[in-house]
Amino acid sequence: MKHDKKLHFSPKEREQFLQLLGDHSAVTILSHIHPDADAIGTSLGIYLLLKKEGYRVEIANATRELPRHLDFLEGFGRIKQKIDYDNSLIITCDCGSLDRLGFDVEGRRIINIDHHPSNTRFGTLNLVRPEAVSSSEVAYRFLEPLFEIPGGSAEAFYAALISDTRYFTTANVSEESFEVARELIARGVEPGSVAQAMLQRRSLASLRVLGRALESLQLYLGGQVAVMIVTREDLEATGARYDDLDGIVDYARSLVTVEVAIMVVERSGSRKVSLRSKGADVMRIAQAFGGGGHTVAAGFETDTLPTRELIERLLEMIKEEGVVTTQ
Numbered sequence: 371m372k373h374d375k376k377l378h379f380s381p382k383e384r385e386q387f388l389q390l391l392g393d394h395s396a397v398t399i400l401s402h403i404h405p406d407a408d409a410i411g412t413s414l415g416i417y418l419l420l421k422k423e424g425y426r427v428e429i430a431n432a433t434r435e436l437p438r439h440l441d442f443l444e445g446f447g448r449i450k451q452k453i454d455y456d457n458s459l460i461i462t463c464d465c466g467s468l469d470r471l472g473f474d475v476e477g478r479r480i481i482n483i484d485h486h487p488s489n490t491r492f493g494t495l496n497l498v499r500p501e502a503v504s505s506s507e508v509a510y511r512f513l514e515p516l517f518e519i520p521g522g523s524a525e526a527f528y529a530a531l532i533s534d535t536r537y538f539t540t541a542n543v544s545e546e547s548f549e550v551a552r553e554l555i556a557r558g559v560e561p562g563s564v565a566q567a568m569l570q571r572r573s574l575a576s577l578r579v580l581g582r583a584l585e586s587l588q589l590y591l592g593g594q595v596a597v598m599i600v601t602r603e604d605l606e607a608t609g610a611r612y613d614d615l616d617g618i619v620d621y622a623r624s625l626v627t628v629e630v631a632i633m634v635v636e637r638s639g640s641r642k643v644s645l646r647s648k649g650a651d652v653m654r655i656a657q658a659f660g661g662g663g664h665t666v667a668a669g670f671e672t673d674t675l676p677t678r679e680l681i682e683r684l685l686e687m688i689k690e691e692g693v694v695t696t697q
């Protein structure tokens with residue numbers, strides 16, 4: 371059966387986009403703090419495109435250490451940690467809420483490009499499509515009728531797409547995901563070299579910290595919930611950086627009995643929590659703690675509860691909300 375899942379945008383949305391571009395002499399492209407490949411790939415793709423079109427454009431992210439495995443993407447070295455342009459048009463990528471930007475953009479007009487259902491629609495123009503598998507799919511489908519997509523942009527959008535779909539393995543992958551990938555490949559992307567650059571250049575620290583996280587794994591509620599804890603000591607002993615933790619929680623979810631996987635990363639003064647499920651809604655739980663995300667992949671950061679209490683509270687909520695079956 372063929373489902374047409376191609377994203378739809380109105381002529382008015384494209385008109386407003388071009389109008390906003392025309393009204394500003396400079397553009398600043400941003401993405402969420404602790405960016406993943408979708409955040410970086412989407413923002414780089416738009417950056418390279420607008421640059422080629424002759425716009426005065428800068429790209430920034432408030433995070434000091436960007437994911438190193440994305441350094442093969444064209445323009446990666448251009449990502450700054452600060453905004454230099456005054457009164458520029460802001461384009462946010464893969465960012466669900468303003469507080470996830472890490473920059474003060476008050477008073478500026480914003481184009482919000484995202485696919486998080488929890489997105490707070492903070493933009494002047496909101497191009498938010500929860501049905502998209504990646505923010506890069508939103509950006510690509512929106513921009514491709516308006517501009518020629520340069521090879522560097524195609525590669526950045528493609529890297530974002532394969533990362534957010536965990537290499538085409540997530541439940542939301544459809545014929546359209548492959549169609550977008552196919553169109554990007556037709557624009558010059560080499561899938562093999564992108565996959566190799568993203569998957570086969572891991573740091574030793576990322577494997578060492580994975581080992582520690584797996585050792586910490588505990589099962590609850592009849593094996594349906596897996597919890598992993600990464601302590602500050604784990605980070606120090608392994609030398610792992612924040613982006614070395616990417617994907618670790620997926621190992622816990624992969625267990626045959628597990629419906630919900632939780633990873634708690636202890637930071638100075640706060641705890642960062644990643645939630646993953648095989649279908650159950652964990653976004654609700656993240657939102658209860660002030661976070662957000664997607665139905666099966668969400669997260670939050672909290673400084674109110676110590677780790678043990680936090681885990682107990684999460685397990686209670688998972689039971690109460692009927693996220694997993696209990697006897």
Ligand SMILES: [Mn+2]
Nearest residue numbers: 408464505534
């Ligand atoms: Mn994303």
